[in-house]
Amino acid sequence: MAFKKILSRLIDSVPGANGAILADWEGEAVDQVARMDDYELKVIGAHKGVILANLRDVVRRLEGSDLKEIVVTSAHMQVIIMPITPEYFLVLTLERSDALGRALFEARRCVMLLRDEII
Template sequence: MPFKRILTELVDAVPGATGAILVDWEGEAVEQFCHFDEFEMKVIGAHKGIILTRLRELHDGLQLGELEDFMITAGNQKHLVAPVGPEYFLVMTMERSALSGLAQRMARLAVDQLKKEIC
């Protein structure tokens, strides 16, 4: 499966992006690409999975539609989290200066590609 290619292309498409990881519902890394320590990327992925689970629980009661993505900005980094169906999710890390709109657009395209590969 071309998960690595999809993640690499995502990171390369967004100036300031530093990594992307596909994670399963248990917080385990399926595939990743990053410009920093791979273990750190796995920790970020697992941590964002916990946040996604809690956010989904809160969101489900609001009848607003399906959660598409969210971004966390802290310090000098931004992390974009996007579900890939009910069992997987994508996390992209980037410098704070990265363009959020571009990152969101490219992440949504990557999610579509990942969904096609998973199904």
């Protein structure tokens, strides 16, 4: 299954989803699906990659374990960041709503599918 098809399923299954991006460890987009400006999604992906890398280091130092997911909430948007492998991660952007539980469920499923494609 192609990356774009997996990402499309993700944003189609989450109410209020605006975009999903598969990025590498440097924050470079590998593939993406957007209902928003493509460039803006790439910038969000790159910035969230920096957050992921920094928080991964903190969690490893404090807990000796791997970070599983990050949720960033602002006044109008929620962003879910999930590592797929040490080299790749998923970012899902959505409108701030009551669909966070559904978004987390679908994003976790998406991560498993993407991991199967990558490995």
